[in-house]
Amino acid sequence: MIVMKFGGTSVESAVAIERVAAIVKARLDRQPAVVVSAMGKTTNRLLALAEKACAGERAEAARLLEELAAYTLNEARQACRAEDWAPLSGFIESHFQELSAFLDELAGLGEFPAQYVDLISSYGERLSSRIVATAFRHFGMNGVHVDAREVIITDRRHTQAAPLFSRSYAKLDERVKPLALEGKVVVMGGFIGSTQDGFTTTLGRGGSDFSASIVGAGIGAEEIQIWTDVDGMLTCDPRILPGGHRVKMISFGEAAELAYFGAKVLHPATVVPAVEKNIPVLILNSRNAENPGTRIVAEAVPCANPVKSIACKRNITIVNIQSLRMLMAHGFLKRIFDVFDRYQTPVDMVTTSEVSVSLTIDNTSHLDEICTDLRKIAEVTTDNTQSLVCLVGDNIRDTPGLGARAFGALRDINISMITQGASKLNLSLIVSDSDLQRAVKALHDEFFVTLDEKVFDA
Numbered sequence: 001m002i003v004m005k006f007g008g009t010s011v012e013s014a015v016a017i018e019r020v021a022a023i024v025k026a027r028l029d030r031q032p033a034v035v036v037s038a039m040g041k042t043t044n045r046l047l048a049l050a051e052k053a054c055a056g057e058r059a060e061a062a063r064l065l066e067e068l069a070a071y072t073l074n075e076a077r078q079a080c081r082a083e084d085w086a087p088l089s090g091f092i093e094s095h096f097q098e099l100s101a102f103l104d105e106l107a108g109l110g111e112f113p114a115q116y117v118d119l120i121s122s123y124g125e126r127l128s129s130r131i132v133a134t135a136f137r138h139f140g141m142n143g144v145h146v147d148a149r150e151v152i153i154t155d156r157r158h159t160q161a162a163p164l165f166s167r168s169y170a171k172l173d174e175r176v177k178p179l180a181l182e183g184k185v186v187v188m189g190g191f192i193g194s195t196q197d198g199f200t201t202t203l204g205r206g207g208s209d210f211s212a213s214i215v216g217a218g219i220g221a222e223e224i225q226i227w228t229d230v231d232g233m234l235t236c237d238p239r240i241l242p243g244g245h246r247v248k249m250i251s252f253g254e255a256a257e258l259a260y261f262g263a264k265v266l267h268p269a270t271v272v273p274a275v276e277k278n279i280p281v282l283i284l285n286s287r288n289a290e291n292p293g294t295r296i297v298a299e300a301v302p303c304a305n306p307v308k309s310i311a312c313k314r315n316i317t318i319v320n321i322q323s324l325r326m327l328m329a330h331g332f333l334k335r336i337f338d339v340f341d342r343y344q345t346p347v348d349m350v351t352t353s354e355v356s357v358s359l360t361i362d363n364t365s366h367l368d369e370i371c372t373d374l375r376k377i378a379e380v381t382t383d384n385t386q387s388l389v390c391l392v393g394d395n396i397r398d399t400p401g402l403g404a405r406a407f408g409a410l411r412d413i414n415i416s417m418i419t420q421g422a423s424k425l426n427l428s429l430i431v432s433d434s435d436l437q438r439a440v441k442a443l444h445d446e447f448f449v450t451l452d453e454k455v456f457d458a
């Protein structure tokens with residue numbers, strides 16, 4: 001058995017769904033279970049129109065919902081057989097009616113509580129999974145829709161729910177595995193789950209990759225395939241710098257670090273179930289299915305290049321904390337981290353000196369409260385014009401002179417923070433947003449001029 005996950009662009013239209021069907025059909029002998037994201041930009045669109053309803057723009061929200069319904073119905077109709085259309089269109093229409101009723105509730109509330117964020121955004125995957133399952137029949141496959149919320153069980157942390165692994169694995173083993181073994185092609189939505197008492201939750205943005213690896217671990221798959229719109233993990237983020245090279249093979253540790261520090265092609269939690277059950281993860285291109293993609297494996301990948309790839313995150317915020325009370329004192333860092341913990345805000349990077357601590361955060365939704373609390377113990381300034389650049393590679397830890405090469409390449413660029421990650425396989429730098437592209441290019445030119453052909457495409 002294998003798990004095949006298709007992202008938003010891979011299922012954005014009837015034409016794209018047809019490509020997906022051909023890819024799955026060519027692999028039926030491997031007993032695939034399929035996980036899909038919402039079609040195209042559906043998640044963003046659902047969230048945007050719900051925000052409108054909350055802000056009192058109910059008519060505009062209705063108009064946007066109608067547009068989304070028209071797009072969904074149109075692509076679905078072209079993707080499925082005539083005889084499947086009546087039940088499928090009924091399913092889609094009733095879901096849009098439910099959404100419309102939720103918009104009324106949100107307009108009444110005037111705010112967008114996290115439970116509603118999950119409820120509304122779940123419709124993207126609920127619809128796409130049913131549409132793709134139906135479309136598979138059109139291509140001669142036995143597509144069976146399973147509502148992911150019945151098998152992915154999570155805690156109650158709405159918008160960032162954590163899966164309850166053993167419960168989810170038991171459900172997947174009971175519900176999905178037998179169908180796959182019988183030759184049925186199960187299609188489930190990624191991203192969504194439910195609490196034990198049945199409330200809809202989501203695993204966080206980009207979470208369908210994570211769903212795929214939970215499904216893979218739950219059914220005991222031999223491989224987890226993440227099908228997306230690029231040829232695999234590239235040596236740099238193509239949105240920042242085009243022309244990166246495909247990385248043929250990379251370790252779980254390296255992939256996790258890249259994902260965590262901004263390589264959107266993989267959700268950072270994806271490797272967790274895969275590592276636990278030692279299942280290889282492949283990143284593949286649904287528009288270029290012949291390309292072998294990137295293989296993510298448990299063992300270290302020997303490589304003549306010290307760096308495997310460069311990840312980056314734009315618009316991160318630095319919080320500078322300064323206090324003379326830190327001098328010779330103990331417990332100060334704990335007090336600082338307690339504040340971030342209280343507001344459930346992850347810290348990415350930390351540097352300390354005698355009387356100051358600088359740290360970076362990505363999620364600024366509680367920044368004001370955090371600063372207010374920190375100001376009780378220290379002086380605090382923030383800067384939201386910075387970007388993080390992260391060099392990742394197993395060899396970074398024992399390559400003498402690597403820092404000198406990186407800083408030499410960036411000689412004309414101001415670097416405001418530096419850390420060599422605790423995992424020893426990354427070197428992270430903070431530069432201003434306006435220097436990001438120049439910094440990535442300079443580092444890429446430095447570290448990828450000659451390429452180890454066993455690991456990279458030329």
Ligand code: ADP
Binds near residue numbers: 008009228229236237
């Ligand atoms: P999907 O909808 O299939 O989940 P995503 O948009 O979430 O796709 O992720 C794929 C995108 O990740 C690519 O189109 C690319 O712009 C971006 N990306 C960022 N860093 C990298 C990288 N190092 N290698 C490949 N893609 C990357």
Ligand code: ASP
Binds near residue numbers: 124204205206208
């Ligand atoms: N549809 C969700 C999102 O846009 C999950 C995913 O695509 O992985 O975040």
Ligand code: MG
Binds near residue numbers: 007264266267
């Ligand atoms: Mg994604």
